Amino acid sequence: MALKPGLRLKSVVCDAELMIIKAADGDNLTCGGESLSDEAPAEKAAGNSDQMNGCVIGKRYVNEAQTIEVLCIKSGDGSLYYNGDELMTKDTKKLPSSD
Amino acid sequence: MNIALFMQMAAEACADRVALTHAGVHFTYEQLFDSSKKAAKHFSESDCEFVSVMDVSSPAVPIAMMGAAMAGITYVPLNYRLSSEQINEQLARIEPVFLIVDDSQVNDYEIKGTVSGRRGLLAELETKPSNDFTWQEDPSAIAIQLFTSGTTGTPKAAILRHEHLVSYILSSIEFMGAEPEQAALISVPPYHIAGISSILSSIYACRRMVQLPNFDPDEWLRLCANEKVTNAFVVPTMLIRIIEQIEQTQFDLASLKSLTAMAYGGGKMPVPVIERALELLPEINFTNAYGLTETSSTISLLDPDDHRNALTDTDPIIKSRLGSVGKALPGVEIEVRDDDGNRLAPFEPGEIYVRGPQVSGEYLERNALIDDGWFPTRDAGHLDEEGYLFLSGRADDVIVRGGENISPAEIEDVLHGHDAIRDVAALAIPSEEWGEAVGLAVVLKGGAELSEDEINAVIRAKLRSSRIPAQLVFADELPYNESGKLLRRVMKAWFE
Numbered sequence: 001m002a003l004k005p006g007l008r009l010k011s012v013v014c015d016a017e018l019m020i021i022k023a024a025d026g027d028n029l030t031c032g033g034e035s036l037s038d039e040a041p042a043e044k045a046a047g048n049s050d051q052m053n054g055c056v057i058g059k060r061y062v063n064e065a066q067t068i069e070v071l072c073i074k075s076g077d078g079s080l081y082y083n084g085d086e087l088m089t090k091d092t093k094k095l096p097s098s099d
Numbered sequence: 100m101n102i103a104l105f106m107q108m109a110a111e112a113c114a115d116r117v118a119l120t121h122a123g124v125h126f127t128y129e130q131l132f133d134s135s136k137k138a139a140k141h142f143s144e145s146d147c148e149f150v151s152v153m154d155v156s157s158p159a160v161p162i163a164m165m166g167a168a169m170a171g172i173t174y175v176p177l178n179y180r181l182s183s184e185q186i187n188e189q190l191a192r193i194e195p196v197f198l199i200v201d202d203s204q205v206n207d208y209e210i211k212g213t214v215s216g217r218r219g220l221l222a223e224l225e226t227k228p229s230n231d232f233t234w235q236e237d238p239s240a241i242a243i244q245l246f247t248s249g250t251t252g253t254p255k256a257a258i259l260r261h262e263h264l265v266s267y268i269l270s271s272i273e274f275m276g277a278e279p280e281q282a283a284l285i286s287v288p289p290y291h292i293a294g295i296s297s298i299l300s301s302i303y304a305c306r307r308m309v310q311l312p313n314f315d316p317d318e319w320l321r322l323c324a325n326e327k328v329t330n331a332f333v334v335p336t337m338l339i340r341i342i343e344q345i346e347q348t349q350f351d352l353a354s355l356k357s358l359t360a361m362a363y364g365g366g367k368m369p370v371p372v373i374e375r376a377l378e379l380l381p382e383i384n385f386t387n388a389y390g391l392t393e394t395s396s397t398i399s400l401l402d403p404d405d406h407r408n409a410l411t412d413t414d415p416i417i418k419s420r421l422g423s424v425g426k427a428l429p430g431v432e433i434e435v436r437d438d439d440g441n442r443l444a445p446f447e448p449g450e451i452y453v454r455g456p457q458v459s460g461e462y463l464e465r466n467a468l469i470d471d472g473w474f475p476t477r478d479a480g481h482l483d484e485e486g487y488l489f490l491s492g493r494a495d496d497v498i499v500r501g502g503e504n505i506s507p508a509e510i511e512d513v514l515h516g517h518d519a520i521r522d523v524a525a526l527a528i529p530s531e532e533w534g535e536a537v538g539l540a541v542v543l544k545g546g547a548e549l550s551e552d553e554i555n556a557v558i559r560a561k562l563r564s565s566r567i568p569a570q571l572v573f574a575d576e577l578p579y580n581e582s583g584k585l586l587r588r589v590m591k592a593w594f595e
Binding site for chain 1: 108112236273276304360362384397400429
């Protein structure tokens with residue numbers, strides 16, 4: 001499915017939910033080795049046991065080229081991969097609170 | 100992309116943490132989320148096209164904002180301090196509306212829609228069952244509409260879409276970045292952009308909000324101490340009054356030991372005031388935040404290190420930065436341009452332009468963005484060589500005297516440093532000879548004496564003679580609105 005900014009997706013292998021912030025290089029995004037879906041499946045799929053390092057709510061995940069950015073909106077056991085590359089967390093620059 | 104996501108995530112990760120304290124009553128993130136979903140259903144069933152809170156801060160504010168966001172209805176907070184005429188004009192522009200007011204005023208408004216008291220609404224929501232409201236995700240849907248206080252004519256309806264607000268929060272706030280013991284004192288009104296963004300950033304950071312519905316310096320200090328507030332945002336006039344209160348009552352600063360961070364914005368901070376605050380409260384990290392309604396609030400920050408360096412460094416460039424509004428936020432571009440739209444070099448004064456994913460620059464009436472996403476702020480200023488931004492007032496406030504542009508800030512900054520002067524404002528007054536001339540309104544400190552001649556001598560010594568006022572008026576205080584903005588057009592009447 002087309003990964004448009006704002007799209008919310010659910011993992012089919014774990015409880016994770018993501019929101020797409022940016023996806024500039026195709027739609028090959030996986031969680032725990034499987035593509036995500038807009039609906040939670042009735043039964044979870046098995047997943048790739050090598051790709052179950054987890055993703056954490058509130059973290060933003062990117063690849064090195066920064067062609068993808070997703071926000072994890074619910075934690076889960078699966079790791080995130082885009083075009084075969086594992087995604088890393090992007091740190092929010094530590095700004096003083098200003099509001 | 101919907102700002103309601105922030106409420107959902109906070110409730111997911113910090114369900115039982117206190118989200119909000121109001122008059123000593125606590126609400127957890129789960130409770131706030133639950134109430135927001137109930138409100139969403141309630142608003143959806145009322146056939147309104149706008150949800151409005153015209154009231155002081157209360158739990159109804161974040162609940163209504165999030166409920167409206169979930170229901171896909173534009174949220175329009177209104178300024179309850181406006182005249183009836185102004186209020187009715189604005190109400191007529193947001194029909195049909197679900198209007199939330201003080202419970203005593205429920206019968207005062209005849210509008211197309213529903214009027215509810217804030218206590219009445221919360222009580223009603225208590226009776227409703229919890230629900231699992233699922234909302235639409237349209238990044239381009241309008242989340243918030245704010246009527247801007249224009250200097251002339253009808254207020255414009257500034258709009259902020261979900262994508263602007265979400266972008267601002269995601270790029271400037273770390274999710275759950277607040278420790279459980281942190282608490283933010285919110286004393287700016289709900290219809291001010293800072294009042295709105297402080298709710299969004301507090302929720303996303305999972306930092307407890309402590310609401311102070313009506314600012315009073317004594318109450319502010321008491322609440323800081325009693326609720327162990329760690330963060331606060333104030334407008335400059337509030338900081339002035341807090342400092343005065345501390346000094347006049349010899350307030351025991353040890354009771355403020357929980358307070359570690361103060362941010363300020365919404366208007367120009369006189370340098371002597373922030374210097375005094377830094378001296379009085381050296382443990383506190385001060386941040387100056389500059390932003391506009393149209394830019395989803397903050398676009399530049401002068402951080403705590405900048406503040407301390409400016410105070411202690413001997414380099415005049417670094418010292419001068421205490422009078423700046425800092426550097427652009429990541430992802431935000433700032434430029435200064437001349438009247439023809441050409442980009443200016445450092446230190447050249449002109450109009451400030453800004454661009455970035457959080458910048459809306461859109462009104463219902465028109466889209467003010469030009470040139471591939473740049474928003475002309477109508478604020479005058481300049482950048483220094485390292486990107487520090489200095490403001491010199493609204494472009495509209497410039498005094499055009501005999502073809503020469505005089506910025507009020509130039510004169511005000513010189514006089515703010517005078518020991519006998521508490522407050523001062525320079526404005527354009529009509530002049531047969533010059534077109535416009537300088538009018539000066541001065542507020543002296545209690546017990547101080549200073550004559551017009553002495554004031555003119557100070558101006559003559561530090562600036563050019565064209566800056567000497569054609570007319571000078573002494574006043575007991577200058578008129579500010581609740582957002583801390585100086586009301587120059589109100590003062591014009593003092594010079595007739």
